[in-house]
Amino acid sequence: MHLTRDKPTESDRLWRVGELAAATGLTVRALHHYDEIGLLKPSAHTGVGHRRYTGADVRRLHQIRALVGFGLSLAEVGAVLDGPPTDPRDLIQRQLAQVEQRIAAAYRLRHNLVDLLRALPDEGEPAAPTLIELIEVMTEMEQALTPQQFAELAEHRRRLVESLSQEELAEMAETRRRLTEQLTPAELAEMRRRRAALLPRRE
Amino acid sequence: MHLTRDKPTESDRLWRVGELAAATGLTVRALHHYDEIGLLKPSAHTGVGHRRYTGADVRRLHQIRALVGFGLSLAEVGAVLDGPPTDPRDLIQRQLAQVEQRIAAAYRLRHNLVDLLRALPDEGEPAAPTLIELIEVMTEMEQALTPQQFAELAEHRRRLVESLSQEELAEMAETRRRLTEQLTPAELAEMRRRRAALLPRRE
DNA sequence: TTGCTCCTCACGTCACGTGAGGTGGC
């Protein structure tokens, strides 16, 4: 038999597992894992059991990585790809809510980190105990506290502020002013709310 | 013997593991785990081996959660708390770089999700295959691609656009315009760079 | 006496990482 065939195109070619790993940035082990759990089984094998991925396999892998990039677990990805067609809007809405929370949390963390960094002297002693105390106070402010913890924290904070020099206090205030300018109105309102709950009344 | 002692203050009291868990939002198992790995061993035990945490233990736990909240692993937390005093600025700088990357990645993801959500019809058929294709295209744009993959993707994208109705295309364009307004200059430049690499020359 | 809390194993989870020891293809 002497078949006349077109030269194989790019989408016809079979991929070795190492080639696919290199092309996608995954590891060979990850592809083995997808095979093990049935998420991506190569459509072909050589005589000695080497995996050969088809163009369809490659496209499925792209879909898998896209959905993983959207924050789904591998089990969820499998359900989306192989399960009954589900309303994509539900999925996207859930992922959107998750990513909004991640963004908000990351901003609070960045704010704390920047504040902390500016409050530290540029050089000299590491001042590790002060670092720990600052971290402690700033992070506690983000969490829900029991009444006892509120009282302890307020006292802790008072002692901390007393221990700082006038220069350090002035620097922290300036830092806070500069950073406050970068906050959104919603973030400012949230900060004021937290501060009102934390500090004693003045008037 | 008849010692006269002050009434125990809040910081003197011993905490049971369940109380500490409830107060901090951690699980009992998590506290057991910290005990197991030597990160937080309660200073006291009752006769039958029940854990009793002192005020100092509670403060250490706050430090632990603060550092974990900063993105450190438990091993790193232990090293910071028990190791030689290290320069806090290095630590904070590293965490800051990490959180900046997380924020940028989360924004890209959110942008894709919102774009995708608006491009979908408000009701009617789930249109799952189109969802998968859209996700695929949009996510691939974020990644480094091999030349072959570039070619495949451009072709894929061309077929996809051809399959859309004029109304859908107009809606996507409008969506893109609204969302583009919210981007920073740096994000816009990045988008233009990616698009230039992806699309064929027109002139 | 009845719950509630506490205890110690000890295996499970998730998405792979990391060798161990061996075979196949260019």
Add this chain to the structure above:
DNA sequence: TTGCTCCTCACGTCACGTGAGGTGGC
């Protein structure tokens, strides 16, 4: 013939979750 790639176990990682089976304190 020499590397390079491939294969299959199989245990390790990380921060706990989840029972299993039992004891102690109010």
